Amino acid sequence: MRWLQDQVALVTGGGSGLGRALVERFVEEGARVGVLEVSPAKVHSLRQEFGDAVVAVAGDATAVAANEEAVRATVATFGRLDTFVGNAALWDFGTPLADMSSATLSTAFDQLFALNVKAYLLGARAALPALRESEGSMIFTLSNAAFQPGGGGPLYTSSKHAVVGLVEQLAYELAPAIRVNGVAPGGMLTDLRGPDALGLATRPLSSVLREDTMRGFNALEVAPTPRDYTGHYVLLASRQNNRTVTGSIHRCDAGVGVRRFRPHPTT
Numbered sequence: 101m102r103w104l105q106d107q108v109a110l111v112t113g114g115g116s117g118l119g120r121a122l123v124e125r126f127v128e129e130g131a132r133v134g135v136l137e138v139s140p141a142k143v144h145s146l147r148q149e150f151g152d153a154v155v156a157v158a159g160d161a162t163a164v165a166a167n168e169e170a171v172r173a174t175v176a177t178f179g180r181l182d183t184f185v186g187n188a189a190l191w192d193f194g195t196p197l198a199d200m201s202s203a204t205l206s207t208a209f210d211q212l213f214a215l216n217v218k219a220y221l222l223g224a225r226a227a228l229p230a231l232r233e234s235e236g237s238m239i240f241t242l243s244n245a246a247f248q249p250g251g252g253g254p255l256y257t258s259s260k261h262a263v264v265g266l267v268e269q270l271a272y273e274l275a276p277a278i279r280v281n282g283v284a285p286g287g288m289l290t291d292l293r294g295p296d297a298l299g300l301a302t303r304p305l306s307s308v309l310r311e312d313t314m315r316g317f318n319a320l321e322v323a324p325t326p327r328d329y330t331g332h333y334v335l336l337a338s339r340q341n342n343r344t345v346t347g348s349i350h351r352c353d354a355g356v357g358v359r360r361f362r363p364h365p366t367t
């Protein structure tokens with residue numbers, strides 16, 4: 101039997117990168133999947149590729165109504181919701197504090213935290229009644245930057261550290277009905293963007309990160325693909341294989357945390 105047979109998940113940012121790999125893997129494991137995705141082109145592509153196995157909703161995860169609509173459409177289409185995956189986020193491309201004026205910092209903070217932290221809370225809140233009913237689970241995407249510096253600038257690193265608290269608090273509040281866990285990947289070449297206030301809205305991470313750079317900063321010397329991280333989500337979401345884990349974060353960054361980043365050559 102497949103690990104997510106007859107389960108239903110909802111993934112934010114399922115249109116590319118890790119979110120898209122999760123949609124594909126969850127469907128392979130027997131699940132049906134709702135997606136909340138801001139890009140209409142990516143929504144169209146999901147509908148083309150996955151047909152009836154996926155219901156893709158176009159909307160902004162930082163808005164209350166979009167989260168409520170994504171939950172409504174998923175439950176209306178598939179009859180239930182077993183797992184909410186908060187995943188869509190922005191990176192700050194490592195922008196240091198000193199490189200931002202106070203005004204830029206203020207706007208960039210609002211844009212980045214709105215998606216990386218507030219949207220996770222809004223999605224969790226919208227999914228709560230359906231997850232209480234199914235006694236389901238939540239899984240949040242973090243990063244190596246949730247545990248150590250150097251994987252982003254102060255905006256990204258602090259936003260991902262905030263999600264550690266979010267996982268622990270929600271696991272505490274929502275037990276025993278709902279399991280709440282996180283997955284903290286390391287680098288992967290994706291379409292990940294940054295806040296408009298930093299001029300990073302149209303620039304993908306894959307334009308600045310290379311496979312050999314990734315191999316150089318993790319202990320296992322690998323260049324992971326989004327697919328490489330999906331097994332952690334499958335395990336945490338699986339009713340048959342996870343009756344015991346809540347409040348936990350899988351650190352699957354290929355050992356960035358084992359060696360830590362090397363100091364920047366100019367420092």
Ligand SMILES: NC(=O)c1ccc[n+]([C@@H]2O[C@H](COP(=O)([O-])OP(=O)(O)OC[C@H]3O[C@@H](n4cnc5c(N)ncnc54)[C@H](O)[C@@H]3O)[C@@H](O)[C@H]2O)c1
Pocket residue numbers: 112113114115116117118119136137138139142159160161162187188189190191215241242243244284285286287288289290291292293305326
């Ligand atoms: N790429 C990496 O190196 C890396 C490393 C560690 C952690 N992560 C984390 O992985 C997660 C997924 O990122 P990714 O690398 O796959 O990037 P990605 O940009 O490929 O995927 C994010 C998706 O979210 C969508 N999105 C953006 N803003 C949205 C909004 N307001 N509402 C709804 N959808 C929105 C994007 O269109 C995109 O499809 C993020 O939480 C990121 O922090 C990425």
